[in-house]
Amino acid sequence: MTPIIITLPAALQSLADDQAQLRLNAQTVNEAFVQIAQEHDLLAKRILTRGGQLRPFVNVFLDEQDIRHLNGLETPLDGYQEMTIVASVAGG
Numbered sequence: 001m002t003p004i005i006i007t008l009p010a011a012l013q014s015l016a017d018d019q020a021q022l023r024l025n026a027q028t029v030n031e032a033f034v035q036i037a038q039e040h041d042l043l044a045k046r047i048l049t050r051g052g053q054l055r056p057f058v059n060v061f062l063d064e065q066d067i068r069h070l071n072g073l074e075t076p077l078d079g080y081q082e083m084t085i086v087a088s089v090a091g092g
Contacts, residue, residue, distance in 0.1 A: 001025035015043035
């Protein structure tokens with residue numbers, strides 16, 4: 001298991017007990033989201049679809065690399081220190 005710090009945008013912090021960062025141990029990005037869902041179900045629902053895929057308006061970076069350019073949710077966390085979740089904001 002790899003320790004990882006997950007940084008949340010202000011718009012999602014209220015779904016994680018007002019925490020700006022979560023710390024956990026996981027082997028892959030998907031495992032990290034499974035753990036998040038166990039403690040913060042509403043947060044996980046804003047990040048992942050019912051089918052367990054990353055929502056189109058949510059970007060996830062490992063140290064500054066977009067997981068969509070790596071192995072997506074199956075990207076191993078080994079070698080990374082921080083996972084940053086960025087939710088797009090739309091409005092008109």
